[in-house]
Amino acid sequence: MRILWTLPYLPWPTTSGGKTRQFHLLRNLAARGHRITLLVQSKTALDDDTRAALEPWLERLIVIPRRSLRSLRTLLAVAFARPPMLATVNGFAPQLQQQFEALLREEWDVIQIEHSYSFQPFEAPLKRAGKPFIMTEHNVESGLGAASYHHFPKWARPFTRFDQWRYRQWEARVFGQTRELIAVTEEDAKGLARLTSRATAVVVNGVDCDYYAQVVPDRYSRRLLFIGNYEYGPNLDAMEWALEHIMPKVWHLDPMVRLTIGGYALPDHWRERWADPRIDWLGFVPDLRTVQREAAVFFAPLREGGGSKLKVLEAMAAGLAVVTTEQGSSGLNVVNGTHYLGCEDADGLAKLLAEAIEQPHLLTAIGEAGRAYVREHHDWSVSAAQLEGIYSRVHRQEETHACV
The missing domain is CATH 3.40.50.2000 (Glycogen Phosphorylase B;)
Structure with a gap:
């Protein structure tokens, strides 16, 4: 045509x-x-x-x-x-x-x-x-x-x-x-x-499932990952909520957890506002596989937005266990506890992350279930x-x- x-x-x-x-x-x-x-x-x-x-x-x-x-x-x-x-x-x-x-x-x-x-x-x-x-x-x-x-x-x-x-x-x-x-x-x-x-x-x-098929996340790294476009308000809100209210609770439970934040138009002032050595700040990442391999969990604390989230689909395609909210899993026919781990409040998300990071076998099971789901339904x-x-x-x- x-x-x-x-x-x-x-x-x-x-x-x-x-x-x-x-x-x-x-x-x-x-x-x-x-x-x-x-x-x-x-x-x-x-x-x-x-x-x-x-x-x-x-x-x-x-x-x-x-x-x-x-x-x-x-x-x-x-x-x-x-x-x-x-x-x-x-x-x-x-x-x-x-x-x-x-x-x-x-x-x-x-x-x-x-x-x-x-x-x-x-x-x-x-x-x-x-x-x-x-x-x-x-x-x-x-x-x-x-x-x-x-x-x-x-x-x-x-x-x-x-x-x-x-x-x-x-x-x-x-x-x-x-x-x-x-x-x-x-x-x-x-x-x-x-x-x-x-x-x-x-x-x-x-998602281009073949592109991410060979990614093997580091389930033992204790590293969380978020990638987003920060010209989009819901991604700004998600990271501000995470850095102000969720990550301090995570670090109280487990001081060894690290967080990688990357993506397009990342606000420069965030590095000064949250100057914690456990946060790695990246700009636009041309090949997401490089950072997906280093992470144990993709953390998407989204509270706003609509549609389905390509960042979540890409993480699932790479076999990363996703910890997110109802908004982060919207538009996907996925089950909390099977394809992803989810909660709606800051205390619950912090506890979920701290517990999941201690269970590499759980992260593997969640990640591979998510990978199989997107391969069948979202290629x-x-x-x-x-x-x-x-x-x-x-x-x-x-x-x-x-x-x-």
């Missing part, structure tokens, strides 16, 4: 869950013979490494620069435009809209839009062309609340409540125009179905097959409609 795919970010390097999902789905679909044109609006420039990573999988790569967040147009639109803040930041982009309109003159089997917040530049051209499209919504954005407005001061709460209201109106407007709406978890699919009063398909988040080949099935169904519907 010929696929026109749009993104509000470059999917390389894979510094976030969304980028990781996009890169692997594009790669898997291209390997299945689909011809993909990728239209991207990006806040970062296209460099040689990104081009080299993406172009082998694409028929065309078209990148349009996004205006600065501090531009007057963005600031005024955030305050006064009908679309909500995220949609405004990524919207009102004439160059992107013109490029998309030109592409719509070509014949496409599938038009795929990622994220409702990217939709504003595409709405008018799609209506004028009368073209059906598929949309994937990675989270129910209007329900994220604290995750979307993590950096806002308390005095801005009236605006955040107003913006959530705007997002609910935006979701109703956008979702009603889709030919097919896709979620990444069953729970999100149910939430989107309640908003749209129609069925929502699911394409699960995945990227599973996700690509689900998406390909939706493409085929929509394409058949279009052919039937054209013949009537």
Whole structure:
């Protein structure tokens, strides 16, 4: 099939869950013979490494620069435009809209839009062309609340409540125009179905199981690991909660436990705020296997967010025992005590970690059960097959409609 795919970010390097999902789905679909044109609006420039990573999988790569967040147009639109803040930041982009309109003159089997917040530049051209499209919504954005407005001061709460209201109106407007709406978890699919009063398909988040298959964690290392993108509020909240309220309790029970914290946009001031020699601070880690092999446990104390967590899937694929919360295991059909170890409060998590680190055999059993689960249910080949099935169904519907 010929696929026109749009993104509000470059999917390389894979510094976030969304980028990781996009890169692997594009790669898997291209390997299945689909011809993909990728239209991207990006806040970062296209460099040689990104081009080299993406172009082998694409028929065309078209990148349009996004205006600065501090531009007057963005600031005024955030305050006064009908679309909500995220949609405004990524919207009102004439160059992107013109490029998309030109592409719509070509014949496409599938038009795929990622994220409702990217939709504003595409709405008018799609209506004028009368073209059906598929949309994937990675989270129910209007329900994220604290995750979307993590950096806002308390005095801005009236605006955040107003913006959530705007997002609910935006979701109703956008979702009603889709030919097919896709979620990444069953729970999100149910939430989107309640908003749209129609069925929502699911394409699960995945992991490259072969890439992590040979990782053997060091169950005796007494080392915890967390990897995240710290531009995302829930990851900031998770680590601040861990460092302020959970790890002091862990170290009271077992002073020998170490913690490795890595990922993109790691805040520099954390090193001074929590200057403990038992914490190893890393930046972006290009190959997670290097740090997974040194860890005994992947610790993900997430309290906010949505969807399923790629960081958790990657840890499970590497055979790491995961200690997390209900939010950290959301979207996964896993059992506490079998596939992961979970608790919801700081005291319980600290006790769980201190006890688990003393039981390498338990860590092995939990880690290998998690690895088997993701191999069966969350390999990227599973996700690509689900998406390909939706493409085929929509394409058949279009052919039937054209013949009537």
